Amino acid sequence: MQNTKDTIKLDIRKTSEEDLMAFVKAQGMPAYRARQVMEWIWHKGATGFDEMSNVPKALRAALEAHFAFFPITIDSVQKSTDGTIKSRFVLHDGHFIEAVLIPSEDNGRFTVCVSSQVGCSLSCDFCATGQMKMHRGLDPGEIIDQFRLVNEQCKEHFDTTLTNVVFMGMGEPLLNYANVMESIRYLTDQKGLSVAPRRITLSTAGIAKMIRRLADEPIRVNLALSLHAADDEKRNRIMAINETNNLSVLMDALSYFYEKNKRRISYEYIAFEHFNTTPADAGHLAKLCRRFPVLVNIIEYNKVEGVPFTKAGREETDRFARALIKQGINVTVRRSRGKDIDAACGQLANK
Ligand code: SF4
Known part of the structure; x- marks a missing residue:
């Protein structure tokens, strides 16, 4: 208002x-x-x-x-040497948010990573957004505006439209549930933007109750869990949310999600140097992949100022990936995109 x-x-x-x-x-x-x-x-x-x-x-x-109307407007745009484009938007009340266009011309995917909140209340230790104060959730229109404006950039720079949407920007989408779902309804509606639900991925730090609620929705989007550690002791150290939503509770919720949706679940797993890449970690992670089909995305870490984590080297990361593959796990290793403009995973903080 x-x-x-x-x-x-x-x-x-x-x-x-x-x-x-x-x-x-x-x-x-x-x-x-x-x-x-x-x-x-x-x-x-x-x-x-x-x-x-x-x-x-x-x-x-x-x-x-x-x-x-209270549309968002572009405040600034930065382009990475790898083609990634980060946009900072200003909201009608003066807050800023960011979205990232990630082009993968080799597989024809043009993905927008949208924000769902201004800041984030979960304060994961390694994340730049988590260091910001939590201000508010975004309205459905503010989420749709990110899609529209980045879609225009996609047309302008790559002569094509967006193919995929990931809710992996600033904020925890399941803590702005009603507005995020409303935006997904408009994104997927034939009278809206007609994006296929299978092209939308919602990424969560792991809120079991809301994962179950999402599982019951008629619109079936993909789900990614920001896992980053495969045992409770380690995960508690980097993600406070794990203290109230531990791995056992989360696995039950994900299992329920899979039963209802039959969609393979992704685990996002940032490789931190000498922290979560040991053979024992691979063993714990493999166990979390047995109950339902999972793809593990191992992600390169991007340094965030004031945070005591560094990225695992290529050799350490590849060794960890091989240990998982040996146990029959589906793994991809994602080299980071847009690091030179602080657009990479966990780096969004309105810089
Ligand atoms: S990783 Fe996600 S949930 Fe954790 S603080 Fe960052 S934005 Fe919030």
Whole structure:
């Protein structure tokens, strides 16, 4: 809601279709006009009522008097030598967030990594976002705006549209559940942006209750767990959330998710030097891959100032990957993208 000296306007993108229908009817207009307005907002990406050319002028004026748009805008853009593009956006209340466009031209994937919150309350030890203060969750429209604006960049720089969306930017998406799910509904809706659910991945630090809730949703997106340590003692040391959502509870929730969705789950596993890459770690991790199909993504760590972790060297990382492969685990080793612009995993902190 916007409060200025003499106006209080509601955010049109936080208004449900039912409420909009009631408003339209109160203006003496047929209900289908509300659907037209919704289509302008979520399908055509309108950011002003004057764009809604097939909506009668009188209704546009009434909407203008009661509602407003609060779109995000680009504040700055940085391009990495590897083609990754990081954008910083300013929100209507002055907060900043970031999103990253990750092109993989060899496999035709153009992925946007979106933020779901301003800051993060989980404060994982190795993460730049976790060092920021948690301000608020993003609204569905603010998440969709990241997709739209980065999609424009994708067209401009690579002459194609985005193919994939990952909720791996700033924030814990499962702690902004309603808004994230609403954004996914608009992303996947035929009358919205028509992104296939299998092209959307939600990444969580591990909130068991919410993983179960996600499993029960009719929209079936992919799930990635930011695992980073495969036993409770180590994981407690780097991710405080593990103290209340330990590995046993998480595995039960993931198992439930798999039973409902039949989608392979990914484990994100940052390789920290001399911390989580020993043969014993490989053994613990392999055990966590037995209950349901898993892909382990081993990720190169990107140094964050003031954090006592360093990245494992290539030899250490490859040895760890080989130890997993020997135990029959599906593994990929992801070399980091966009490190030169602080756009890599765990580095987003509005720099
Ligand atoms: S790793 Fe994810 S959950 Fe942990 S502090 Fe960073 S943004 Fe939050």
